[in-house]
Amino acid sequence: MSTAHKRQKDPQAVRQLLLEVAADLCVEKGAAGLTLDAAAAAAGVSKGGLLHHFPSKADLLFGLLDDMIARMDAAIAEAMRADPEPHGRFTRAYVAVTFGTEAMAEDARWKAMTMPLLAEPALRARWRDWIALQAELHVGTDSSLDCELVRFALDGLWLASVLESHPMDPAQAERMKQRLFDLSRG
Known part of the structure; x- marks a missing residue:
């Protein structure tokens, strides 16, 4: 059984983590190399979790x-x-x-x-x-x-x-x- 449902939710911390990961990916691979899949994986969140905060790559770049x-x-x-x-x-x-x-x-x-x-x-x-x-x-x-x-x-x-x-x-x-x-x- 997954322990994800027992994790303490902190949406602001997840959002900040996603921004940090996106920044690191942009530095490593350039903005063209930033993908939602890569950002979600690097942050250890589901793609749905990322999409909750940033519905598109453009929204992630805006953020x-x-x-x-x-x-x-x-x-x-x-x-x-x-x-x-x-x-x-x-x-x-x-x-x-x-x-x-x-x-x-x-x-x-x-x-x-x-x-x-x-x-x-x-x-x-x-x-x-x-x-x-x-x-x-x-x-x-x-x-x-x-x-x-x-x-x-x-x-x-x-x-x-x-x-x-x-x-x-x-x-x-x-x-x-x-x-x-x-x-x-x-």
């Missing part, structure tokens, strides 16, 4: 992007709390999180999500919505031309990093980070 954005939001909020200077605070936090050591753990996931993010209109729309929300939330402190320029430059640096098109040693990365911080102060 993964939303989870990554939520993690980034939390790191940005923490960096903003530590910055006493209001002007450019969000922009500096965005720079700090992107260049920070804690970003390295998320780096492989963001790299794996790049192609789906570029290729899928619905994923792009989610990212665009996040960008628009940040612009709205921080219009009073981060709408200067210099802050916008910093965020565009940072996004370009991030894309170059993902594509591995412009190798950068740690000292150069630190100089760029400091220069972006300086620009964000206007």
Whole structure:
């Protein structure tokens, strides 16, 4: 007789496990290699259990992007709390999180999500919505031309990093980070 019915149910933990497994599969095999069967098997749940949380591969990718954005939001909020200077605070936090050591753990996931993010209109729309929300939330402190320029430059640096098109040693990365911080102060 199966013991599955005796297992303590924790839907939020199962959902998070599925997202972790999906992220790992995307890193290992790319988003094209992410399948519902592979995610369910790697998480040790039935395909029906996975489908309860994520009815399609697109929903799983949406969930993964939303989870990554939520993690980034939390790191940005923490960096903003530590910055006493209001002007450019969000922009500096965005720079700090992107260049920070804690970003390295998320780096492989963001790299794996790049192609789906570029290729899928619905994923792009989610990212665009996040960008628009940040612009709205921080219009009073981060709408200067210099802050916008910093965020565009940072996004370009991030894309170059993902594509591995412009190798950068740690000292150069630190100089760029400091220069972006300086620009964000206007």
